[in-house]
Amino acid sequence: VNVRERIAKLEAILARVAERAAGPRETNGGGVAAHAPVDDGAEEPVISTEPVTPLDVELAEQTEEAPMVAEALPAVEVESRERIIAASAAQRAEDREPEPVPISVDERPAAARTAETDAADAPEITVSTVSDVPEVIETAEDEEPPASSRRPIALEPKLEELAFGEAAPVEPGPHTPPPESGRQVAAAPVDLDFEGEFTGVRPREPEAVAVTVLEASAAKEAAPAVLAAEATGAKLSGPAPVIFEGSAPVFKPSTFGELLDATLTL
Amino acid sequence: MADSHPVRFDLATGQVKTGDGERLIVIPLSALDELAETAGVAAANRFARGIGVAIGRRLAQKMGSIDGVRMATLESFVSGLALEIALAGWGSLSMERWGRAMVVLVDHAPVKQPGIVAALVEGAIEAAAGREAHGVALEGGGPARILVASEKTAARARVWTAEGVSGSEVIARLHSGSEAATNERSRV
Numbered sequence: 001v002n003v004r005e006r007i008a009k010l011e012a013i014l015a016r017v018a019e020r021a022a023g024p025r026e027t028n029g030g031g032v033a034a035h036a037p038v039d040d041g042a043e044e045p046v047i048s049t050e051p052v053t054p055l056d057v058e059l060a061e062q063t064e065e066a067p068m069v070a071e072a073l074p075a076v077e078v079e080s081r082e083r084i085i086a087a088s089a090a091q092r093a094e095d096r097e098p099e100p101v102p103i104s105v106d107e108r109p110a111a112a113r114t115a116e117t118d119a120a121d122a123p124e125i126t127v128s129t130v131s132d133v134p135e136v137i138e139t140a141e142d143e144e145p146p147a148s149s150r151r152p153i154a155l156e157p158k159l160e161e162l163a164f165g166e167a168a169p170v171e172p173g174p175h176t177p178p179p180e181s182g183r184q185v186a187a188a189p190v191d192l193d194f195e196g197e198f199t200g201v202r203p204r205e206p207e208a209v210a211v212t213v214l215e216a217s218a219a220k221e222a223a224p225a226v227l228a229a230e231a232t233g234a235k236l237s238g239p240a241p242v243i244f245e246g247s248a249p250v251f252k253p254s255t256f257g258e259l260l261d262a263t264l265t266l
Numbered sequence: 267m268a269d270s271h272p273v274r275f276d277l278a279t280g281q282v283k284t285g286d287g288e289r290l291i292v293i294p295l296s297a298l299d300e301l302a303e304t305a306g307v308a309a310a311n312r313f314a315r316g317i318g319v320a321i322g323r324r325l326a327q328k329m330g331s332i333d334g335v336r337m338a339t340l341e342s343f344v345s346g347l348a349l350e351i352a353l354a355g356w357g358s359l360s361m362e363r364w365g366r367a368m369v370v371l372v373d374h375a376p377v378k379q380p381g382i383v384a385a386l387v388e389g390a391i392e393a394a395a396g397r398e399a400h401g402v403a404l405e406g407g408g409p410a411r412i413l414v415a416s417e418k419t420a421a422r423a424r425v426w427t428a429e430g431v432s433g434s435e436v437i438a439r440l441h442s443g444s445e446a447a448t449n450e451r452s453r454v
Contacts, residue, residue: 256343257336263368
């Protein structure tokens with residue numbers, strides 16, 4: 001069977017399903033759900049003889065099966081059951097690996113054919129469970145604002161406002177406490193690419209000292225005071241106060257006798 | 267008649283005589299030292315003074331008389347005295363003049379006690395010049411320095427020297443004292 005033949009058969013099945021869906025539905029007034037023969041008995045739908053296998057669907061603990069509206073009405077019950085079966089079959093077809101669909105020339109159950117067509121054409125029908133518990137939408141945890149961002153303003157009313165109403169003194173808007181200071185997260189060492197020259201430890205090169213010539217007055221003010229005596233001598237312009245006359249007597253003996261007399265008179 | 271030689275050794279008779287015929291003896295220094303130790307410093311000084319008197323007499327005799335000595339120049343007197351001291355073996359003599367003070371230097375003296383040398387010089391000058399003189403050994407290293415002075419001045423100089431005053435200081439003090447005394451005399 002090639003693909004074209006398969007498509008042709010599926011189109012035929014789809015056309016029949018569309019015809020049946022467009023036609024009025026007949027109920028037997030609470031009896032056993034049975035499809036009224038539309039055309040002839042050859043085309044009477046037969047429920048699949050295959051045993052209904054439970055779906056391998058894991059349900060959450062807090063989920064419940066959606067109430068079947070079809071249970072209230074027997075006619076609808078059959079229809080719903082068919083849909084359920086069809087849905088389960090369709091889901092099974094989805095879960096199964098894409099195996100070649102064994103389509104035989106023989107008549108297949110209408111319900112099965114309907115499921116197959118629904119799964120192929122109609123928008124995807126998925127079995128969903130309805131939960132009584134209000135749905136909780138999980139959102140990502142609010143990331144803490146960075147330290148540099150503005151702190152959020154607390155929205156709680158102050159006690160003064162609750163007690164005195166509008167007469168409460170107006171104060172500047174409260175702010176939440178500042179974020180706690182903590183250790184700065186160091187950058188990953190992988191991202192760091194230190195080089196020997198940029199580690200911060202390097203010899204200091206002697207800098208050229210700029211020599212500025214100060215003025216003489218400024219240098220005198222800056223220099224420490226050194227006490228030094230400044231002598232002022234008198235200039236004697238007049239005549240000398242004393243006069244030297246003659247010469248000092250010099251003892252110079254010429255003979256031994258003079259020296260002997262001098263030394264004996266000491 | 268006087269011999270031109272100052273010392274004559276007569277081996278036949280075993281006598282040593284001066285040019286004037288005075289007998290001499292040659293004694294070792296150890297004997298002089300032993301005399302100073304046994305007889306005392308005063309006896310040793312007296313012994314040395316006697317030797318000096320003999321030297322002075324010979325000098326005066328050579329110069330003709332005591333007046334010849336007094337009228338002689340310093341150089342001639344020092345030369346004659348130094349010769350006599352050297353012939354006797356008491357060392358090399360010279361003279362210094364410190365102002366008005368006369369200081370006789372004796373180098374290579376045979377004795378260690380400067381007082382003995384001072385006694386020798388004292389006797390020689392007293393005998394040669396015919397005036398009483400006193401020698402005082404001054405403090406100081408090297409040659410013996412003998413100050414020639416009067417008895418009173420020599421006594422003061424010995425006291426100061428015993429107190430450890432240097433020779434120059436002693437001479438300076440003597441000059442200052444004499445000037446003050448001279449000034450007092452002039453005022454009177």
